[in-house]
Amino acid sequence: MAAKIDFNCDMGESFGTYKLGFDEEVVKHITSANVACGWHAGDPIWMRHTVQLAEKQGVAVGAHPSFPDLMGFGRRNMAVDPSEAKDYVIYQIGALQAFTKGKKLQHVKPHGAMYNMAANDEKLARAICEAVLEVDPTMILVVLAGTPWVEVAQKMGVRVAKEAFADRALNPDGTLVSRSKPGSVIHDTKEVVARSLQMVTQGKAKAITGQEIPVRADTLCLHGDTPGAVEMAAALKKELEAAGVKVAPMGTFL
Amino acid sequence: MAAKIDFNCDMGESFGTYKLGFDEEVVKHITSANVACGWHAGDPIWMRHTVQLAEKQGVAVGAHPSFPDLMGFGRRNMAVDPSEAKDYVIYQIGALQAFTKGKKLQHVKPHGAMYNMAANDEKLARAICEAVLEVDPTMILVVLAGTPWVEVAQKMGVRVAKEAFADRALNPDGTLVSRSKPGSVIHDTKEVVARSLQMVTQGKAKAITGQEIPVRADTLCLHGDTPGAVEMAAALKKELEAAGVKVAPMGTFL
């Protein structure tokens, strides 16, 4: 059986007159779109547009909820009470759901600070899982591979997609090397392709220390915010498919 | 067959630490709750709370979407493009829908300036109808009785609930007497009850000029923002039921 992988990318992060990202290009090379829901980016007009854009390309649609921080693009940690975070996520999932004309959302991937905090804050992690289960228990929750959140979600009965970053260096414990450190982001397309292939076909990757560590990923996080990022997405899809990997929406194989 | 009428009231218009309205009291005397969706009032925490409050009392839940104007409580006309207003309404319906744990919303009633503008702006009226049809064509749209909006909605195939105001004086053409004119708001409970009874059982009301005019209403708009308003709601329900009128959620008889 062929190895399978999903490519997810944040989309719909424009706002009003402000245009952000190369959605029209990157959408051709991904399988799942994380659509901003108006709290860190996006607005109802862009949400409709982005859902249509994804559907036209056969890309599965998911919600990309955030803390309420438009000015900071949802990238700043906020000490939101978990029960309030749960309701924030429910609100945003519902708002996006309404633009699908009766279809179901495939997945939910929290954005920025909410995603990063949940990876290591069990209360927040649980709250987000509860939100997903309450709105629609068939939705998949995208969580960072190798974090306690994975187990929390699985124990609660949430369908989980483990996410890895093809262009980010890893510590020996599987966590991401901090962006503030040299070598944390890998810019060479060939290396990113090679790492992705190894992750997807062998379930492992080379850590920044040189040793090989296990990495089980269901979905790779790609970017669409620069022309270079779009090219990398295109190359990655082409190379993985050439190697016999099936690149498909996570909902088709999880 | 007994005459039937719905009592609707705006609810969930608190926001964060700000408390507004006597929801806990008025909910006992109404049959349909218009729940604020965060754009003129309300937030995810209050939305969950208000949906639960309504459901505990057997009150049907509907969305109360607004223009994006938290500072002005959605009461200020905004020249929003109809296609954008449509997406604003869809967003807010979806956000509230997500708090019903899989149940359907009974209805949608636009708030404040959006409601008033739509009553006489066919493009906006159509846009709101399209929003309802797109999200769920079984939802009822509450529109002001006697306005062109009623016909617009009916022609488009929207389930319509015609709304009347028991405590507002009417012009001979059935429109509301402007709040800026003397006698526009009726404060005497007895008179409000008498007018309501006549509307519900005879389908007519006395206009401010004295002549009787036809008024066909499916739902009466009640208020919960003052203790006096809550008392009037209680009196109205008691008196109408005593007169043999069935006070029930609009969805049960439309």
Added chain:
Amino acid sequence: MAAKIDFNCDMGESFGTYKLGFDEEVVKHITSANVACGWHAGDPIWMRHTVQLAEKQGVAVGAHPSFPDLMGFGRRNMAVDPSEAKDYVIYQIGALQAFTKGKKLQHVKPHGAMYNMAANDEKLARAICEAVLEVDPTMILVVLAGTPWVEVAQKMGVRVAKEAFADRALNPDGTLVSRSKPGSVIHDTKEVVARSLQMVTQGKAKAITGQEIPVRADTLCLHGDTPGAVEMAAALKKELEAAGVKVAPMGTFL
């Protein structure tokens, strides 16, 4: 004595991670910057940045207040009570003023819908004038040449700069030809330069009907939102100076 004219341009309309406009380029060719104050665009970080950018180039700084409509970029008419609009303007002027390190703002130019509405709504026009007078009566208010607002402001004792658009066709009564009509916007640089020269040196312009009409302008509105607009600004400045016109901040000659 040489004819004098000011060139003003909206600036600082980026927001958080969203970048808008070619401020760094257009700032070289203008004399007055209208800096967004966070209500339709801009935020405190961009306000600081934009004030510094203007000051480095010797460009005078003014406030560009708006209705509270970030989602609509302040372009949508809002039925804001004039006394509230006054306070909105005061708030935004003060917020920008605080970034000048003790210097005074040269001017105020309301943005988008607020500017357009005030041109023909005397109550709103007066409210904005009152705001300027209350915060600092030495500030200049930029108003559309040929509108009732000019007289309103002058009668109230406000320092007024009359604004004209070098790239917009005019009706015979001096008002702008609606953007929805063909020929409303002039894209040919040569023609824009010629029109500007005629306005500045002769105080008149050719209306869309062909007849010449009087146009008294203190400041021309330029744009920085496209590379073409920046080039036009550069050409305009070069040609006007070559023709002996002094291009200088409005505060130096009004």
Added chain:
Amino acid sequence: MAAKIDFNCDMGESFGTYKLGFDEEVVKHITSANVACGWHAGDPIWMRHTVQLAEKQGVAVGAHPSFPDLMGFGRRNMAVDPSEAKDYVIYQIGALQAFTKGKKLQHVKPHGAMYNMAANDEKLARAICEAVLEVDPTMILVVLAGTPWVEVAQKMGVRVAKEAFADRALNPDGTLVSRSKPGSVIHDTKEVVARSLQMVTQGKAKAITGQEIPVRADTLCLHGDTPGAVEMAAALKKELEAAGVKVAPMGTFL
């Protein structure tokens, strides 16, 4: 020479149609008002109203800036970059300043989470001090007595008012006992008066452990959010004045 103390209270925390606090009452018993600037509460209309209310009573006016968190009333920690926090504070000070008709603001007291974080985060503390110095170095900054922030501010040349809470229990090191612990808030008016008197006249207070510790306060934080809080403010002023303490705006004696 008589002992002197200032009484400060948060005011102007209403928003649009939402009314919060008993400003009209508490203003009679305090000497400095911390006026909300629209980011956690307040809006331009309430800012004007509150400045007028304070001035009528001879109460000095100061800014009460916050993180951008209207939904959370500014009470949630946010990982805002210090340089951005600086600009947020400058923006809000300026916005309020514009409503004083040319008068200077007496002081700045950050709100909620921003205040609490700054008490123990030197980078944030410095950023807020820089904001005050940049806008107007004669303004007083209110900081929590006994925290590192006091020294940071004093070293930077900021005029500092050390704040104490008459109704909060203290740890032996002078920090506030966490609200989550029993006995953290003192509700008995007599005890609050006695503690205040001891702080003001002897410069010390009894910690929750029983031992006496030094407490040097320039201003006491009072509350106006409940009728009981207003009564306590009234009692406190009456008793301190009866004991010969001069209760006056901090700007008159610092």
